[in-house]
Amino acid sequence: MSLGYPILSTLIWLPIIVGFIVLFAGRNSPAFAKWFSLGGAILTFILSLPLYFAFDTTTSAMQFVERLSWIPQYNIEYFLGVDGLSMPLILLTTFTQILVIASAWSVIKVRVEQYMGAFMIMQGLMIGVFAALDSILFYVFWEALLIPMFIVIGIWGGPRRVYATMKFFLYTFLGSVFMLVAFLYMYFQSGSFSILDFHAMPIGMTAQILIFLAFLIAFAVKIPMFPVHTWLPDAHVEAPTAGSVVLAAIMLKMGGYGFVRFSLPITPDAAMTLDLLVIALSLIAIVYIGFIALIQSDMKKLVAYSSIAHMGFVTLGMFVVYAIVRNTGSVEGAALGMEGAMVQMISHGFISGAMFLAIGVLYDRMHTREIGAYGGVVNTMPWFTFFAVLFAMANAGLPGTSGFVGEFMVILSAFKANVWWGVLAATTLIVGAAYTLWMIKRVFFGEVANENVAKLQDLNRREFIIMSILAFAIVLLGVWPNPLLEVMHASVDNLLIQATTSKLY
């Protein structure tokens, strides 16, 4: 599929150009910086819609492809394209961006143009990550992203921002260096940096294992998976609201996306050998992190840990395929897990974004995220409580919200692979509800806890609109997930074939 114009390039470069314009022209005019960024974000979102509506759901081939030579000496290309795995993530990015820009409207008072500029540039880079089909191009976008995020947390962050940024940067950078080494190795073997060529090339077992582990380190840090997850709560706590939203809603998804774009198709034999490692880490994320979330006293930390637990479903759903094949001899039942993982990524984008925005609403008013500082917020902010309870229910996986769909699919599929995996994954029904609703109870219900809570003002119009849009998305995806699933089927089927076809020579 292709339109008459290079849609992917537009989506990548438009926000980046807007970002630079804001950066240089908005120095003395915060209003211009905000409005121009918001306009850019909305325009990008509108321009991204053809990706969905013109998408050919019958093929797993790359669509909207753009391919130019970039550094011919090394056969590096400017190669873009999307399939059913990446396209929804790009839409999630363009959608979230509008809310991200709007959320910072009146909160950020210093260096507004730099803040907005950083986020606009970040958006272009994130879309680049999801659209790149050349591994070096992918790597450039992937690493370039660290810079604006580093700046956002480092400048507008909380008191321990330096520690958090360093931790964030070192972790992710360390992870991606291994990925680069893997790319270089495969380039020397195949003479190409194209990801599609990597998919097709045969690789020996030892090399596959090493490549798989290199990818695992890179993506596990990003997702993040146990035990390389400890940077996330720190980064979230220190990041400004919009930074947390981008981090949770989009950047974590890059790790999950890496598994389906790189690990499974490039190193299927290694993935089959080491699937239990990933499954074990996923289940630890779901159960162990759930208990940690339970006892957090900082709302952002709680939601950050909850994010890790929810991302555990993503990796679990992606890797159950091998056990299903081993047990039943066919991939039947695995597509449910894989698609569940993809749905979980989109849904988690909405829900974690919504949760962090909601915490931001409170933080803007009270300048604390300690649960103990709140109590009885419903008495002063009834509308906000309505949204918060809705988001919390979605976070707890209530049917009818998007949070249910992915978890449900993954639990079913995991149960098929191994009864105990299903059992452990399903504990999230209890633990997830416990940590989310206990927080809700302590923050929102009861008598007004103190005079600060008594002075709270309910949502203003801007916040109300942001919350409404997210609530609408969460409920729509929960009530009718089919439109999202339709675009994935062909790509997921193809991915399952790739993931279960040996590449040994």
Place this chain on the structure above:
Amino acid sequence: MSNLHLILTIIMLAPLFGAIAAGLFGRQIGRKGAHSVTIGSVAVSTVLSIYVFYHYIFNGAETYNAALYTWMVSDGIRFEIGFLIDSLSATMMLVVTFVSLMVHIYTIGYMDHDEDYDHDNPYYQRFFSYLSLFTFSMLSLVMANNFLQLFFGWEAVGLVSYLLIGFYMKRESAVVANLKAFLVNRVGDFGFILGIAMVFVYFGTMDYQEFFDKLSEHEHTMMTFIPGVEWSVITVMVILLFIGAMGKSAQMPLHVWLPESMEGPTPISALIHAATMVTAGIFMVARLSPAYEMSEAALQFILVVGALTAFMMGLLGIIQNDIKRVVAYSTLSQLGYMTAALGASAYAASMFHVLTHAFFKALLFLAAGSVIIAMHHIQDIRQMGGLKKHMPITYWAMLLGSLALIGFPGFAGFFSKDSILLAVGESEIAGSSFAYALLLMGVFVTAFYSFRMFFLVFHGNESDYVKSHKIHESPKVVTVPLILLAIPSVLLGLFMIQPILSGSYFADAIYVLPAQDVLASVYDKYYDGVVGFILHGFMSLPVWLAFAGVALAWFFYMKRPDIPAWINSKCTRGNYVLQHAYGFDRLNEIVFVNGSKRLGHFFWKSVDMRIIDTGLVNGTVNKVSGLAKMMRESQTGYMYHYAFVMIFGLLGLLIWALW
């Protein structure tokens, strides 16, 4: 789209429309607008449900099984939202909409004033919105034709229950109770979703009908999840699903949330925590009767759980002094009866009790609510007394409800409860005689606690409070629903007993193996017309146990109140056990609540922070900086040092190259 399809769609969605209108636009449409739109939409559903009921029960229409829309397709499996309408769902639809309508109307009176909220707070609209939202959720549960929608309705009623138990959001007790209710239900749902996962794994479908069609294929399929032990797939599956029912229908040990759910306003105690939602588990088992019939082990388990709940929860009813809690424990006990009937394969009798119970228990709750209104929200029965002459309509409503509850011959509850007792008596599966004994004792206990409350509230001497305050009958919006609910509580059984026992009523919906069909043998042995059945009732043990319970309650609490006081002082240990409700709450508190928190602390402080962060991450950082320090020290700044290093390096390279 057929007419029926359109009608069913309207039945299900009309309350949702009302809920959205009253919930999101409550301030704009005001109180009157909110209760008009919700009552109007539920009335539409009720009228259409009557039509559907008539269509199915009297005209014997064909089972209707169709999809409303496709929720999603994945892995070749269609996940749909749809309808399966037969005698079972048509009956439940009527009960749900009718009781809901009564409760909606009653609420106008009950929620008119509220001490917890200012008058300009739209709590009133919100309450109506929740009521309608609940009706929608419950309808989608009972009308479902597949497991996905069942689970959706299942959780949605749980959500509304959560919102309504915590309706008085400022009260700590209410917001603790709703969190507890949600989490305990989630424990049940944990089993439930695993049961659904088994349906997916072994049957590859979510659709009931396809599931039933494939059941026989898996009659002998075994699974192992503990190495070396084989289990029948069907047994494991239906027990997992039943764990869900134990949460929702409050069977031991997942019953702990129901007494505390009484923190919610009384109308919802009637609608959700007595008449409809808590029977969802019973409905689910009846709906899946073809699967349950295939596992005797599961049926035994269900029978014993039900009988234990029926008896032990009834005992707790005796020591309650809060009028709503008495009724709540009675609900728990009656749910035990229904569950026990399921275990005896008497699904129809169980559903029969669901129906009669829905009416008489809603009646009892609303009558209790009427008393609470009159007593200005005092709920302690020891502060009441002699209310009979102040509130005659409520008095009669409560009396009729109580007689139905204890199974007075001729009343609705008599027919359904006697069917259950006879069926369990006929049952031959293991544990049935134990269960039968518990259920018989439960009859006595039921009568005792019901009439203890009745006498203390309405008879005897007026308390100081009653003397010093003006107590008067509740307004019409309260009493009319009472009267309307009293009618089926008295009469329903007369019409239903024959079709229920003969098996014709639910013939198209419930499946019983001929060898286990206890109701059929009850029908053969004991049924020769309604009058004969009533006469037989008078001559059999349960009715006399009930009478004995009433008599003893009268003697203890009207005649010689010193006796129960004396017993209390003598049996301190037994009293202690009952006052603490057998210690379930304490156990949960210590093991699960504190245990989880402690585990969380351990994981966080010891593993995440100490081992990973301090040990590995910062440890690495420290090592790196240590290395850097060493390197820094080697950078001395003296030229000859560098020259030395260079020369040695070159030498090394040369040697390596020439080797």
